[in-house]
Amino acid sequence: MIIRNYLVNDMYEAMMKIKQDLGNNAVIVSKRNVRQKGFFGFFRRRLIEVTAATESLEIQGKGIRKRTDESEETKIAAEKMTQGIRDEVRELREIVKGLAEKPEREVRQKQVTDANKDLHDMLIEMDFNKKVIDDFDTYCSVKKIDREDVNRIVLYEFLKDRFNEKVKVDLPRGRTMVFVGPTGVGKTTTIAKIASSESLIHQKKVGLITIDTYRIGAVEQLRIYANILDIPIEVVANHEEMRRAMERLDDCDLILVDTTGRSHKNERQLDEMKKYLDDIEEKNVYCVASMTTKNSDFIRIVKSYECMDYDHFIFTKMDETQSYGNILNAFYFSEKPVSYISVGQVVPDDMKIATKELLFKYAWGESKI
Ligand SMILES: Nc1nc2c(ncn2[C@@H]2O[C@H](COP(=O)(O)OP(=O)(O)OP(=O)(O)O)[C@@H](O)[C@H]2O)c(=O)[nH]1
Ligand SMILES: [Mg+2]
Known part of the structure; x- marks a missing residue:
């Protein structure tokens, strides 16, 4: 086999040269466009590099047919040609593969996006924080979930997984319980519920302290419960009174402190309150937070109240909403466990000890799957 390369201006010139050089039996095996190098890119010419081959070299001279062996030159040309063909085949394969995959990939992405959008809307409606929603996206991609599998069952499994991993419940049996939290979330009502169930059902000696002398009627509200339950109540307006109140309730099994x-947003007021709490030595501090608070504020409350060193949550007003995203949101921003949930105004019945199962039931609801 004899193979030769020709650099020509057009195919006519190539044919003429090949015929003259290799004879009538030669065939063209490849052709490609090349640019002849010019001065700084100027005066570049388009040329064609043609490779032709023949079984035997026929030189028409004096009627003699002369056969030559493969020379070094032809071997190099053959290698070059084989490599060139391989490169071209590889390139073509990649192009064809890309063309075949592209529409399917685009369609899949769009369908996944649509499916995710429905679920995103659902998560937003449930008032999950952005951090939870982003985590859901990561969960889907880590699990390599196909388009047709991205549905409510996947969301259910994601929430189940995160509830198991993140949500913590704990009911401490400490002697002094302090309740802090924003206005109107149900601190005093929660105290009334715990006081009545502990004194009436569990026969404990319960004492109340209130440092809420700020709001008109706040002391009265708690005093009414104390009278009904026939338990002592101490009203505290300064640090010395707090110390004395603790001494007077020394014989109580349980002391509940209302704030x-x-x-x-008011750091100064939170600081003042914290100083009162520092006077109480051994205590559990509960951050009382309402489920009706929108998630961005809820997260801010969870974070801001950290300055009060709370160690547990109580979630209230579970009965007043259908969006329970905050149950999980809290645990994306805090490690603190939840002790109780409050599900209505009735004292003491509308109070439940928190369990993971109960919290998940609220978060997911019955009808979403
Ligand atoms: N629906 C519903 N209402 C509740 C719940 N907990 C408390 N409430 C009501 O919420 C209102 C405020 O409750 P409080 O216990 O006074 O709230 P607070 O946190 O002590 O309020 P401040 O002392 O003003 O900060 C009252 O009308 C309660 O009956 C609950 O779980 N569900
Ligand atoms: Mg109150």
């Missing part, structure tokens, strides 16, 4: 509802 003034404060905005999480």
